Amino acid sequence: MLRFVVKRLLSLALSLIVASGVIFLVVEVAPGDPASFMLGINAQPETVAALRAELGLDQSRLARYLQWTGGMLTGDFGTSYTYRTPVAQMIADRLWVSLPLALYALALSTLIAFPAGILAAARRGRPADIGVMGATQLGVAIPNFWFAMMLVLIFAIQLRWFSAGGFPGWDAGFFAALKALTLPAIALALPQAAILARIMRSSLLDILGEDFIRTARAKGLTARQALWRHGVRNALIPVLTIIGLQFAFLLAGAIIIEQVFFLPGLGRLIFQSITQRDLIVVESVVMLLVFAVIMVNFLVDLAYAAVDPRLRLRA
Amino acid sequence: MMSRNLILGGVLTGVFAAAALISFVWTPASVETMNIAARLQLPGAGHLLGTDHFGRDILSMLMVGARTSIAVALVAVGIGMGLGVPLGLTAAARSGGFLDEAIMRMNDLIFAFPSLVIAILITAVFGPSATNAIIAIGIFNIPVFARITRGAALSLWKREFIMAARVAGKGRARISAEHILPNIANLLIVQGTIQFSLGILAEAGLSYVGLGAQPPTPSWGRMLADAQTMVSLAPHVALIPGLTIVAMVLGLNLLGDGLRDALDPRLKVARA
Numbered sequence: 125m126l127r128f129v130v131k132r133l134l135s136l137a138l139s140l141i142v143a144s145g146v147i148f149l150v151v152e153v154a155p156g157d158p159a160s161f162m163l164g165i166n167a168q169p170e171t172v173a174a175l176r177a178e179l180g181l182d183q184s185r186l187a188r189y190l191q192w193t194g195g196m197l198t199g200d201f202g203t204s205y206t207y208r209t210p211v212a213q214m215i216a217d218r219l220w221v222s223l224p225l226a227l228y229a230l231a232l233s234t235l236i237a238f239p240a241g242i243l244a245a246a247r248r249g250r251p252a253d254i255g256v257m258g259a260t261q262l263g264v265a266i267p268n269f270w271f272a273m274m275l276v277l278i279f280a281i282q283l284r285w286f287s288a289g290g291f292p293g294w295d296a297g298f299f300a301a302l303k304a305l306t307l308p309a310i311a312l313a314l315p316q317a318a319i320l321a322r323i324m325r326s327s328l329l330d331i332l333g334e335d336f337i338r339t340a341r342a343k344g345l346t347a348r349q350a351l352w353r354h355g356v357r358n359a360l361i362p363v364l365t366i367i368g369l370q371f372a373f374l375l376a377g378a379i380i381i382e383q384v385f386f387l388p389g390l391g392r393l394i395f396q397s398i399t400q401r402d403l404i405v406v407e408s409v410v411m412l413l414v415f416a417v418i419m420v421n422f423l424v425d426l427a428y429a430a431v432d433p434r435l436r437l438r439a
Numbered sequence: 440m441m442s443r444n445l446i447l448g449g450v451l452t453g454v455f456a457a458a459a460l461i462s463f464v465w466t467p468a469s470v471e472t473m474n475i476a477a478r479l480q481l482p483g484a485g486h487l488l489g490t491d492h493f494g495r496d497i498l499s500m501l502m503v504g505a506r507t508s509i510a511v512a513l514v515a516v517g518i519g520m521g522l523g524v525p526l527g528l529t530a531a532a533r534s535g536g537f538l539d540e541a542i543m544r545m546n547d548l549i550f551a552f553p554s555l556v557i558a559i560l561i562t563a564v565f566g567p568s569a570t571n572a573i574i575a576i577g578i579f580n581i582p583v584f585a586r587i588t589r590g591a592a593l594s595l596w597k598r599e600f601i602m603a604a605r606v607a608g609k610g611r612a613r614i615s616a617e618h619i620l621p622n623i624a625n626l627l628i629v630q631g632t633i634q635f636s637l638g639i640l641a642e643a644g645l646s647y648v649g650l651g652a653q654p655p656t657p658s659w660g661r662m663l664a665d666a667q668t669m670v671s672l673a674p675h676v677a678l679i680p681g682l683t684i685v686a687m688v689l690g691l692n693l694l695g696d697g698l699r700d701a702l703d704p705r706l707k708v709a710r711a
Contacts, residue, residue, distance in 0.1 A: 135544075142548055147560065154564040265636070265688035267643050270663055270681035273670055281671045376553035380644050384667070395648065398563045406563045410556055417551045 128429050136422045143414050144196075148189050151407045157181070158205045161401045179205060192407070201408040206400045211408050214393060221291055222382070222389035225305050226374040229312035233374075234367060236317040241324025241363075246351055248329065256321060263318025268377065272311035272384040279307060289386040308385045312377060316370050323366050328359040361431060368424040372417040445697025451690025459505035468496035470503050470657050479673040489675050491665065497676070500657040501683050507569060507658040508687070511651070512638030514573045516631050519580020524627065526581070527588025528619060532611040534593055543589070546582035554579035554641055562650045569652040572645045576638050587630050591623040625702035632695035636688045643684050659684050 159175040160167060176182050180191065195202060201211035244256035280288040286307050294301045331337065332355050340350040379391030386392075390409055397405035467487065474494030482489040488497040530542040552560075558575035565571055592615070595601060604614050645651040646660030654661070659680050666677035 138544075139548055139551065143551060146548075150560055150564055261689065261692060262685070265640075265685045265692060267640055267647075267660075267663075267681065267684050267688075269644060269647050270677070270684065273663065273667060273677050274681070277670050277674055277677070373553055376555050379555055379559070380648055383648050394559060398559070403563065406560070410560055413553065413556050414551050417553065421547075421551070 125429065129426065132422060132425055136418065139418050140415065141193075143418065144193050144411055145189070147407055147411050147414070148192065151403050152185060154401075154403060158401055158403060162205055179203075192404075196408070196411065202404045204397075204402055204405050206397075206402040206405075211405050214405065215390070215409060215412060218388060218390045218393045220294060221305075221387055222375060222378050222391070224301075225308055225312070225378050225382075225387070225389060226371060228302070228305055228309035229316065229374050229378075230367065230371050232309055232313035233317040233320055233370065236313065237320035237324055240317070240321040242328060242351075242356060244321065244325040245328035245332065245355075245359075246347075253325075256325070260318040260322050263314055263321075266314065268311050268315055269380050269384050271314055272308065272381055275307045275311055276384070289384070291385075291387050304385075305387075308378075308381045308387060311384070312374055312381050316374065320363065320366060320370065324359065324363050327362045328355055331355050331358045334358075361428075365424050365428065368420050368427075369417075372413075372420045375416055376413050442697045442700050444693045445701055448690050448693030448695070448697050451686055452694050455505050455687050455690065456509065458502045459509050462499070462502035462506055466496070466499035466502050468499045470495055470499050471655055479669065479676065481673075481675060482679075488679050489673075491662070491676055492669050492673075497662075497679055500662060501659070501680060504657040504659045504662060504680070505683075505687075507646075507652045507656060508639050508642050508684075511569055511573050511576065511642040512635050515576035515580055515638045515641075516634050518573070518577030519584045519634060520627065520631060523581040523584025523586075524588045524620075527585040527590075528592055528615040530585065530589045531592030531596060531619070532615050534596065539589075542585065546585050549578060549582045552579075555644065558641075558645050558650055567650045567653060569656065569658075572642055572651040575645070576641045579641075580634050580638075583634060584627070584630065587626065588623060591626050592619045595619050595622055625698075629695050629699045629702065632691055632698060636691035636695070639684065639688055639691065 157172075157176070159172050159179060159181060163172055163175060173182075180188060183191075192202060199212055201215065203209065204211050204214060207214070240256050240259070244253040247253045276288045279285045287304060291304050292300050328351075332351070337350050337354055340354050341347070345353065375390075378389060379394060381387075382389040382391035383395065390413075394406060394409045397403070397409070472495070474490070477485075477490050477494040478492050480486055480490040480494075486496050486498065488501070491497055491500070526542050526546075530539040533539045554576055557578055558572060561571045561575050596619070601614060601618055604618055609617070642651055642658070643660035643663070646658040647664045649661075649664070651660055652658040662680040663677060666680065670677045
């Protein structure tokens with residue numbers, strides 16, 4: 125196991141180095157100098173040069189890359205070109221919206237998908253199964269931002285149960301904040317729930333075809349008992365992997381949903397930074413999202429190896 | 440036997456493809472002419488699907504928008520297949536070797552960038568446009584095709600007919616092209632359909648946030664973005680483009696399922 129962990133850790137480090145290098149290089153080739161952009165077209169060359177020096181833009185690329193990555197390791201993401209505030213602080217503020225939103229959506233998606241997938245597998249080929257599968261077919265076809273607009277139309281504009289957007293902040297009280305995140309979380313959860321329900325169903329169907337289920341039935345367990353005691357538990361392994369991966373994608377997917385609901389999360393931050401050419405912020409937020417995906421992959425791999433010893437050998 | 444999925448999916452996809460093609464020569468109304476007097480009209484005789492906030496005919500905009508969606512998704516799938524399939528074939532042919540390892544690690548890396556994040560990065564640097572949306576979605580498609588190609592090709596390399604080809608003196612590249620590729624073509628077609636539908640969704644999402652096709656080119660995602668502020672006044676402005684996207688994606692997914700069943704009857708039994 126230790127050998128496996130070390131190997132995966134090395135590959136994790138390599139992935140992060142390459143990913144940060146790619147992000148840095150892509151942003152580097154961006155046309156336009158942030159310093160001249162900030163000062164406008166009428167700026168004196170000396171002023172621009174002074175600002176460039178202040179922002180550290182006059183140093184070599186390698187030096188700046190090392191400074192950026194080294195800083196990130198210690199939690200220093202640099203200073204925003206536009207707001208002159210630490211990027212780490214800006215990200216931390218926004219993360220308090222995006223992270224709970226992604227977690228909320230993940231919880232909803234799991235709560236919908238598990239019963240639906242189990243029901244479909246248990247009632248395979250019958251109306252309940254066909255109904256669930258039809259619903260998942262529709263679920264994956266609906267763009268989540270459009271679904272979000274429809275939720276606003278029905279629950280905010282017509283029924284007035286929720287506000288159409290905005291976020292009161294966690295200071296306004298836990299439930300008030302949670303309420304503001306409810307429609308966005310539902311919109312975000314829907315397509316994920318459809319995918320997860322399908323995986324739950326097919327994973328469970330695979331397990332239900334195994335010999336040990338037949339043995340359990342032969343021992344005298346009813347179909348229901350065999351399903352719950354032996355089926356669902358074993359079917360969970362592949363499902364948990366997908367849940368792990370979905371979390372990272374929910375965090376990234378929240379970018380668009382935040383736009384629909386005017387939520388002050390990472391998504392809003394990234395779009396603002398793009399329009400203001402605040403590239404250091406763009407760079408850092410993108411790196412953070414990629415880091416989340418790579419990290420989750422890593423943890424899923426470890427969890428897998430802990431559960432299934434065969435995987436340790438293969439690596 | 441043709442399945443219901445295949446027929447329904449084929450018809451839906453066909454209708455949208457036809458609408459996009461017809462829009463090159465004819466649309467019910469011009470998509471560039473504004474008519475403020477006729478704005479936000481409900482679907483009716485004059486405008487079959489109503490008008491938007493500038494008085495433009497929604498049906499015409501959807502037809503021209505279909506062009507953008509299909510073009511972006513299609514080229515993105517082309518990029519994914521064009522690069523991903525050869526990479527996957529190479530990785531399988533050199534299985535276990537350095538090249539295999541390098542290709543698969545690179546794939547993992549691209550996988551770590553959610554397509555939206557790639558799109559944002561590209562747009563942040565080069566500015567928003569349909570071309571950049573294509574590149575972003577296309578890059579994301581590469582590892583998808585590389586993985587599926589490698590997986591399928593690996594199992595084929597162990598088969599006897601491949602062994603026979605090797606004994607006959609054919610090289611790895613030639614075997615890949617002449618024996619492996621034709622045998623995994625079905626799989627690639629089915630995956631292509633799925634990625635195509637994901638591409639339609641991704642394009643809609645990107646143009647919704649303003650990272651896709653730019654005005655005045657009509658696109659489904661931007662129609663929804665424009666509709667957002669009107670949704671309480673005229674819900675149809677948001678409802679119709681949204682349902683259009685759902686129908687197109689649903690059609691493609693059904694087509695993919697139907698094709699899979701039709702091309703590989705064995706899977707039908709296994710999956711049912």
